[in-house]
Amino acid sequence: MKENIWSRMLNLDRRWIFLFIGVVCIVPFFFPFGLPVLPTAHVISIFDYVENLGPENAIFVSFDFDPGTDPENMPMAVAVTRHAFSRHIPVFFTANAPLAQGMLESGLAYITNPALEGYFHVVSWQEWAQYRDQGITERDQLEAAWEADGNVLPANSSGWVFEGRDFAKLGYLPYFSLVILGMTSSIASQYPEDMNGNPLVEMPMLQEHKSLRDVDLAATFSGTAACTWWITYGREKIGLPVAFGVTAVSATDYTIFIQSGQLIGQMGGLRGAAEYEVLLQNAGYFDKPDRAFIGMDVQNAAHLLILFFIVLGNIAYFAGGFHKKGALLKGRR
Amino acid sequence: MYETIGIWTAAIFTLAVYSFLYKENPLYRLGEHLVVGISTGYFIVVTYEQVLKPRLIDPIANDGEYILFIPALLGLLYITRFFPKIAWLSRYPMAFIMGTSMGVGFPLSMKASVLRQLEATILPLYSAGMPWQIVVGNVVLVLGTLAALIYFFFSKPHKGPFFGTGSKIGIWVIMIGFGATFGFTVMGRISLLIGRIQFLLNDWLGVIK
Known part of the structure; x- marks a missing residue:
């Protein structure tokens, strides 16, 4: 077939497309459009559920992803954790794989880094040992006693988080589906100690929430089908409320669980995380949204470019006559 | 200092991996192999620190819980895969894991992924007072599910008003x-x-915040 503009368009070197996408993904960081991000029902339902919990409740935040899906899953996990910390909801952190445990540590390091505006100041298990010895374990009493002893919250911090009272790092265990099943009877039977070797049974939050039956929500952030373990072994066995934060690629696979009432809600990809960040800002927890929101302008620009290429490709396909039988084979290099 | 080194290393290898978009090159290969190698190393260290040491080695060495030798032996049988003459022994731990997983997981998986989904498609298409959007949604859901299932029904030719139109x-x-x-x-x-x-x-x- 004779070479013309249409055949040249269909045979465009894909590296040009990579270059365009690269440029489009960099420019909006410097010149943001500020397009609004409107939260959807599936994300609002998770936010509202967490919003109705307090210090007397407890949730699981499970980092069930590895570095491959970090850009999508991490902002979701960070957003839900910051929400829970703001409301003093005790959080059990788990991970379904060794690399996921690294993600858990990375996520907590981000949330508790003083360089982050609105970070949470960690008080380690050892640091508040004397208050435990005095029998002070109730959340508000503990904070009051801690501050009465001259500890001052830094100006850019959103609050204290006491290890063992506000959060426990359970970490990774193999065959995690069976670990979930075991935790429906007893959390301590699966995790006698936390990741740092602290005795879990002595932690006030475990004494108040001994098994998954005493837990009010399991939020799993996952890049694989491992998130469904929480439904299979948690939701179906004991009725544990479950929320998903999944990669965009798998978002459509799990929407069925919302329709069937097995999920409270679902965050899909970076967009889902950005929606949660907007909800946190609207509720007055933080002055500005976090990283996922910043990425949404870039996402919009990249999508527009991809749409443009799809339209252009289709114009070239039909205008060049490639839709006729056999024409494509002759016209493509 | 260490953080800076980490950031520089991550940045250089990020660029190395993206260099594949231009064409395959040794830098990309190096990055690819390092990811696999470091991930495996990290996996082994975490598994040892988080599982083997606190749950097997310490209890046996410090508390005399010798019964743990039984699961340890079962675990070690996996290594027989590397020795063809006794490789059959590795089937024992696999059979144990498969049996346990099937026994524990099958009823719950059936409930979670099959029965609940079936239940969710058994909907009233219309009832008094139902908003029209819900009616449309339920009709699409029920008919869409049936049509998709007809497409995968290969025991009858996809012809005629039911199987033909349904599969289309x-x-x-x-x-x-x-x-x-x-x-x-x-x-x-x-x-x-x-x-x-x-x-x-x-x-x-x-350069950005």
Whole structure:
């Protein structure tokens, strides 16, 4: 077939497309459009559920992803954790794989880094040992006693988080589906100690929430089908409320669980995380949204470019006559 | 200091991996192999620190819990895969794991993934006072599910008003599903790129906040 503009368009070197996408993904960081991000029902339902919990409740935040899906899953996990910390909801952190445990540590390091505006100041298990010895374990009493002893919250911090009272790092265990099943009877039977070797049974939050039956929500952030373990072994066995934060690629696979009432809600990809960040800002927890929101302008620009290429490709396909039988084979290099 | 070294290393290898988009090269290969190697090393260290040491080695060495030798031996049998003459022994731990997983997981999986989904499609198409949007949604859901199932029913030729039309509607339903998945896939891939660009521009170069 004779070479013309249409055949040249269909045979465009894909590296040009990579270059365009690269440029489009960099420019909006410097010149943001500020397009609004409107939260959807599936994300609002998770936010509202967490919003109705307090210090007397407890949730699981499970980092069930590895570095491959970090850009999508991490902002979701960070957003839900910051929400829970703001409301003093005790959080059990788990991970379904060794690399996921690294993600858990990375996520907590981000949330508790003083360089982050609105970070949470960690008080380690050892640091508040004397208050435990005095029998002070109730959340508000503990904070009051801690501050009465001259500890001052830094100006850019959103609050204290006491290890063992506000959060426990359970970490990774193999065959995690069976670990979930075991935790429906007893959390301590699966995790006698936390990741740092602290005795879990002595932690006030475990004494108040001994098994998954005493837990009010399991939020799993996952890049694989491992998130469904929480439904299979948690939701179906004991009725544990479950929320998903999944990669965009798998978002459509799990929407069925919302329709069937097995999920409270679902965050899909970076967009889902950005929606949660907007909800946190609207509720007055933080002055500005976090990283996922910043990425949404870039996402919009990249999508527009991809749409443009799809339209252009289709114009070239039909205008060049490639839709006729056999024409494509002759016209493509 | 260590953080700076870490950021520089991550940035250089991010660029090395993206250099594949131009063409395959040794730097990309190096990055690819390092990911596999370091991940495996990290996996082994975490498994030892988090599982083997506190749950096997310490209890045996410090508390005399010798019964743990039984699961340890079962675990060690996996290694017989490397010795063809006794490789059959590795089937014992596998059989144990498979049996346990099937026994524990099958009833719950059936309930979670099959029965609940069946239940969710058994809907009233219309009842008094139901908003019209819900009626339309329920009709689409029930007919769409039936049509997609007809498409995968191969015991009858896809001809006639029921099987013919049903399978045609079914293929449309499936294609719409694929389209939604494709859209989300594009979004996901771009999100991963955004994550790396944020890292390069913010953490490495510090030119954005």
